[in-house]
Amino acid sequence: MGMPVLVLGVGNVLLSDEGAGVHLLSLLKNHPELPEGVTCLDGGTLGFELASVMADLPALIIVDAANLGENPGTIRLFEGAEMDLWMSGGRRSAHEVGLSDLLDSLKLDDALPVRRALVAIQPASLGWGTTLTPPVSVALPEVAVAVIHLIRLWRQSSADPFANEEHSHENDRNTR
Numbered sequence: 001m002g003m004p005v006l007v008l009g010v011g012n013v014l015l016s017d018e019g020a021g022v023h024l025l026s027l028l029k030n031h032p033e034l035p036e037g038v039t040c041l042d043g044g045t046l047g048f049e050l051a052s053v054m055a056d057l058p059a060l061i062i063v064d065a066a067n068l069g070e071n072p073g074t075i076r077l078f079e080g081a082e083m084d085l086w087m088s089g090g091r092r093s094a095h096e097v098g099l100s101d102l103l104d105s106l107k108l109d110d111a112l113p114v115r116r117a118l119v120a121i122q123p124a125s126l127g128w129g130t131t132l133t134p135p136v137s138v139a140l141p142e143v144a145v146a147v148i149h150l151i152r153l154w155r156q157s158s159a160d161p162f163a164n165e166e167h168s169h170e171n172d173r174n175t176r
Helices: 016-029 050-054 081-088 098-108 134-159
Strands: 005-010 038-044 059-065 075-079 115-121
Touching (some): 005 016, 005 050, 016 134, 059 134, 075 134
Parallel strands (some): 005 038
Antiparallel strands (some): 075 115
């Protein structure tokens, strides 16, 4: 089965593309290539109660809308220390306080998952609406593939005692 992984979809589904992380979960759960041992959780608009769910996990992937300064539907992966830097650098997800505060609370408790990543999607609209805009909707299958690929990389490197912990510098790559 491999290392357990939590995929946390975050966002407000009442604010159009802001709900991209939550919308991804149904696509991911039904994806034929999703490995065993992956839990998909709707984190909604976050809350400190999620800290107990996230604490000391072997692996955590957060999927959220974020202002990347790119074209709508652009996907970026921030992994490990790069995710920490992204969250502390003023370029945050659409949850300006919630996500960074939640991660900071895990750091303070020394419970931050060692393997962690943020898969960020550039929104086109954060206005009222329960559907995603076309560019973000079209990007979701690619996000699902990126999440599955990351899980496989993590599991492969954790099974290989000679694998480099920082398995590559593809951490800051545009996947689209």
